[in-house]
Amino acid sequence: MSDGRGAPPRKSPRARSGKLRGDTITLSHGSGGRAMRDLIDDVFVGSFDNPALAPLEDQARFPLAELARSGDRLAFTTDSYVVDPLFFPGGDIGTLAVNGTVNDLAVSGARPLYLTCSMIIEEGFPAAELRRVAASMRAAAETASVAIVTGDTKVVNRGAADKLFINTAGIGVIPADVNISAARARPGDRLLVNGHIGDHGVAILAARDDLALEVPIRSDTQPLAALVQSLLAAGIRVHCLRDATRGGLATVLNEFADSAGVGIRIDESAIPVREAVRGVSELLGLDPLYYANEGVLVAAVPAEDAQAALAAMRAQPAGQHAALIGEVTEGPAGSVIMDTGFGGERIVDMLVGEQLPRIC
């Protein structure tokens, strides 16, 4: 029934423009209600703005045909980020959450395209820090040319999580003729790294208050997709690629040796390590080979392609300090041996647990 004055004015379909109120994140921001919507609108949608995310459906949708044009396989990966401290010289948990997943895709030879972003936030977390992390993620995604297309937010009770955890999953497309795998290392292959090892591990170590060390080292967190694509574009027949994150260079080399049933021999003096990283390691009795990296990859390529691979890497910003560090050998299968730069040699094994500083 009409009162004769016509229908009441209706809102046009709601443009999502909620504003996060307050200085801290509370349980209500994870409740599914308006507070959560405001948080998502303000912090995440605002930062990650892109066409796939904008409709805010429960899932992102993208056309298959478009994906199929750039390759014949999808690469799909996930990783969780729990770094402490959240902010450190060279980056923060947000940069890591984008670059880490981008790199896990990139080392398959894939072009990374889409990322998810799932946040677990401890109540009481400062809103300003959350904005800062989101801004870092946006910047990292832009640099890596990926879009964050869907996400999730949970807020948990104080003590149930440590400040902020982020999970990202990623999808990329692998070109038809690319076949990179740790199992493809062949005797005679040359091994390369794209730059200095250990920067991230030492930056995190130094950023923790308890060490009271001032070290002029920044995390190396960076996307490696462009570097990998440049290797492929240069026609390098890349056999293996892996980013040397947790467990460091030593772990990746052991993975190559194990997967392919080959031996590996590296030359300690050829491995790029910054002076400050060496210094901290000497001081604490730690080994740079085991530090985590966030922008370092290890490649195995046929000997004939080694120089071209080195040149291709060095032409890229992420590969300026690339170096040939060793080669794949017939055996003993599964073992990594390092010439110590001193005339001796030693086995480089996987770590049992985390590296612990030596007492004296």
Add this chain to the structure above:
Amino acid sequence: MKFIDEFRDPAKAKALVRHINTLVTKIPRPGGRPLQLMEVCGGHTHSIFKYGIAQLLPEAIELVHGPGCPVCVLPMGRVDDCVALAEHPNVIFTTFGDAMRVPGSRKSLLQAKAEGADVRMVYSPMDALALARAHPDREVVFFALGFETTMPSTALTVLQAEAEGIENFSVFCNHITIIPVIKAILDSPDLSLDGFLGPGHVSMVIGSSPYEFIARHYHRPLVIAGFEPIDILQSVWMVVKQLAEGRCEVENQYQRLVPHAGNRVALEAIHRVFELRPWFEWRGLGSIDHSGVRLRESFAHLDAERRFSVPNLKIADPKSCQCGEVLKGVIKPWQCKVFGTACTPETPLGSLMVSSEGACAAVYQYGRIDLAEVVRQREAVAAGRQPVGAGSS
């Protein structure tokens, strides 16, 4: 890197090895037995494996890895005491990192931490004292461990705590002294050592004179050695030179850090704070007289052993463990019955398998051991001991 790379120069290493090769031919070796030189300090063991020094030396020289890794010689009962202290509800238990994984009879500190004990890794006892200041409502216990190298920093921290009147700080003292253990090794009936590389960092504190008895009474040469690979090779050369010339002396290769009289200030601090225990238990070596220290009576209130009830039980080493024989150089790590099988870095039975300074872990991690072959040989030896006709499976 300055002051480091000079001591890792391969050309210098080659020259030293050449000199060692020449000298060693001049030393009589009955039955072709290799010369056994013990590096006392775990820091040396670590460097020897890290740089592959043993392979550079001629076969006539064998390096025996001694007891100088404080984590390795810590008896299981003491680890249990640490765990008991750490599990005390109000305690923040602070420790150096490499003691975290040492197995106790029930668990390691790492396991205790996972189960909820407040165990924190520190880099210095002063960090522990800072925690005590920051948490006046908690009891902060520092796990003091190590030879004379780390004793001064514990002593100075105790003196600082005393000066500030900090009441919620205490020290669980497991400091040990190097001379009695060297003497115990020299007195052991199965001794076959020809010379020693003396510990560099310990000597920085105690100087070189406490070693004189080794040369005088036991007629073995000792050279105090630095920790870089060139230091170690030069020290080996110095020991071999003494042997070739029929001398037995205490020499100091590490003169850039070790003064003859040691560090007076450090020694005074040690003396003020610590007193010798009648005896101390060593893993694998048993009880050794006057080989450990505790806080003096005047600092009893800062002594965790007196402040808390600590089980203080003597736990026998696992039977299959041959840590003691390895520590004395009687057998090689891989000759131990459980090396690489029951005892690995993932599941260490003995603490020599835990610390990277421990002989077994170093051999396991850095050595080129064919584990299957080691086990095969061991089994062959064991089978050879069976009485004839006993049959086999």
